[in-house]
Amino acid sequence: xxxxxxxxxxxxxxxxxxxxxxxxxxxxxxxxxxxxxxxxxxxxxxxxxxxxxxxxxxxxxxxxxxxxxxxxxxxxxxxxxxxxxxxxxxxxxxxxxxxxxxxxxxxxxxxxxxxxxxxxxxxxxxxxxxxxxxxxxxxxxxxxxxxxxxxxxxxxxxxxxxxxxxxxxxxxxxxxxxxxxxxxxxxxxxxxxxxxxxxxxxxxxxxxxxxxxxxxxxxxxxxxxxxxxxxxxxxxxxxxxxxxxxxxxxxxxxxxxxxxxxxxxxxxxxxxxxxxxxxxxxxxxxxxxxxxxxxxxxxxxxxxxxxxxxxxxxxxxxxxxxxxxxxxxxxxxxxxxxxxxxxxxxxxxxx
Numbered sequence: 611x612x613x614x615x616x617x618x619x620x621x622x623x624x625x626x627x628x629x630x631x632x633x634x635x636x637x638x639x640x641x642x643x644x645x646x647x648x649x650x651x652x653x654x655x656x657x658x659x660x661x662x663x664x665x666x667x668x669x670x671x672x673x674x675x676x677x678x679x680x681x682x683x684x685x686x687x688x689x690x691x692x693x694x695x696x697x698x699x700x701x702x703x704x705x706x707x708x709x710x711x712x713x714x715x716x717x718x719x720x721x722x723x724x725x726x727x728x729x730x731x732x733x734x735x736x737x738x739x740x741x742x743x744x745x746x747x748x749x750x751x752x753x754x755x756x757x758x759x760x761x762x763x764x765x766x767x768x769x770x771x772x773x774x775x776x777x778x779x780x781x782x783x784x785x786x787x788x789x790x791x792x793x794x795x796x797x798x799x800x801x802x803x804x805x806x807x808x809x810x811x812x813x814x815x816x817x818x819x820x821x822x823x824x825x826x827x828x829x830x831x832x833x834x835x836x837x838x839x840x841x842x843x844x845x846x847x848x849x850x851x852x853x854x855x856x857x858x859x860x861x862x863x864x865x866x867x868x869x870x871x872x873x874x875x876x877x878x879x880x881x882x883x884x885x886x887x888x889x890x891x892x893x894x895x896x897x898x899x900x901x902x903x904x905x906x907x908x909x910x911x912x913x914x915x916x917x918x919x920x921x922x923x924x925x926x927x928x929x930x931x932x933x934x935x936x937x938x939x940x941x942x943x944x945x946x947x948x949x950x951x952x953x954x955x956x957x958x959x960x961x
Contacts, residue, residue, distance in 0.1 A: 617647070632886055639785065648673055648682045652755045667717060668710035669747075670758075671702040674751040693815050693835050695892070700892065701744035703735075714749070714758045734771035742768075777951035778924045779917045783808060783911075789905050797885070800897045802861045802887070803881050804918045810848045811856065811925035811938045814918060822882040825858070836940075846937065896920070904919040923949040923952045931956075 613625045617632070621643070624631045632643040632650035633813030636657065643650035652673060675698070680687035688699060692912065709717060709723060723741055729738030746763035755759060777938050816835050826833045826847075833843040848854070861881055873881050877886035893931070906913040922938070926949035929936040937946040 611654065618651070618668055620658065621650065621944050623647075631782075640720075641696055644680065646675045646676055646685075649680060652737050655756065665713060666710060668706045669744075670752045671706060671710075671745070671748045673755060673757075674748040675699055675702065677751060686920075697740070698744040701741040702748060705741050705745050705871075708897075709745075714752055716764050716889070717749075719765045720761050722763050726766065726769050732768050736771050739768045739771065757884045773948050774920065774923070775951060776920050776923075777927060777953065778920050780924070780928075780945065782914075782916070783921070786905060790901060793901075793904075796897060797901050799861055799881060800889075800894065800901055803894065804921050805857050806854070806881075807918065809851070809854050809923035811922060811936050812846065812848065812927070813901075813922070814894070815891055817895060818881060818891065821878050822880055823878070823923070824880070830858075840866060845925050910958050920951075923951045925949075927951045 615623050617623050620634050622633055622635070629645050630647075631645055632647060634641050634643060634654055634657065643653045675695070677700075678690050678695055682692070682695070689695075705725075708900070709721065722745075726735070726738050726742060729735060729741070732956070741890060742763055746761060749758055749761040749763055752758040785825065787801050787805055788797045803814070803817055806812075806815055810817070810830075810832070812832050813835055816832050820832065824833075829847045829849040832846045832848055834846060858880060865875075875882070875884070875886050879886070879888045881888065883889050883893070895918070902915055906915045926936045926938060926945055930950055931952060932944075936945060936949075937947070
């Protein structure tokens with residue numbers, strides 16, 4: 611059973627048990643406006659040739675993200691991937707701290723160029739490129755909603771990007787693990803997550819959300835996070851090794867501190883936080899940086915800081931050194947350009 615309600619002038623909704631459908635009536639005909647109220651109001655404004663409700667860049671970004679979420683819910687294969695959508699949300703949140711209250715049509719290419727320069731001076735030049743890329747996508751959406759006539763995120767030079775060259779040695783990783791184990795708790799769990807990335811070569815996001823059901827007799831079934839909406843799910847079977855078994859066993863044995871009135875933790879995830887849920891990527895990064903600052907304090911010369919993402923490069927580099935196939939990317943060129951950190955590549959003579 612559904613209920614029809616009037617939301618605003620010319621905007622109606624049919625409220626069902628599972629979802630709400632928005633629509634309008636023009637010329638005696640019912641015109642569907644979808645299932646998201648924000649998008650419905652924008653579509654209605656375009657149909658009625660009314661001024662768009664997106665009078666700020668923050669509203670423009672919110673509308674774009676809402677559209678992408680709805681596209682994913684509808685199984686649209688052109689929607690952003692789950693991890694990309696989460697990252698774009700963070701990017702646009704950062705951009706809106708500077709431009710959020712600006713009218714979209716007031717934003718110029720010079721604003722983008724100056725923003726990139728400012729972020730580069732802050733030491734976040736490469737990240738700023740992605741932030742402007744996310745804003746550019748929001749402006750493309752704004753062109754379809756009528757908020758802007760053109761995309762101003764064009765015609766400027768991006769900050770230079772060079773692949774990282776940091777090659778983490780296996781001895782360094784072992785030393786880091788020993789340090790984290792001595793601290794125990796979430797510190798050791800975070801280090802073990804990084805170690806799992808180094809052992810398997812899988813993306814950190816894939817490791818963070820591994821359910822216990824992923825473990826099989828032959829190995830761990832890891833879901834490919836790059837699967838787009840509407841595509842068939844793809845899995846990588848990471849075969850067991852003694853070291854991988856040890857890492858998983860130790861991770862699952864870590865007990866988080868809980869309040870006295872809270873029941874014992876029962877989780878369906880291999881790497882669970884104190885609430886039994888997987889760490890978010892943002893939360894993991896914060897814990898990793900906190901641990902790394904303790905392990906390699908600023909000014910320390912004998913111990914060098916490394917990122918969790920560098921551990922995937924460790925896997926690729928070691929596998930290639932052993933003439934084994936890493937199987938990490940659909941495009942082998944990406945794998946070699948970004949993740950092959952070997953300083954010396956052995957060459958076999960012709961004869």
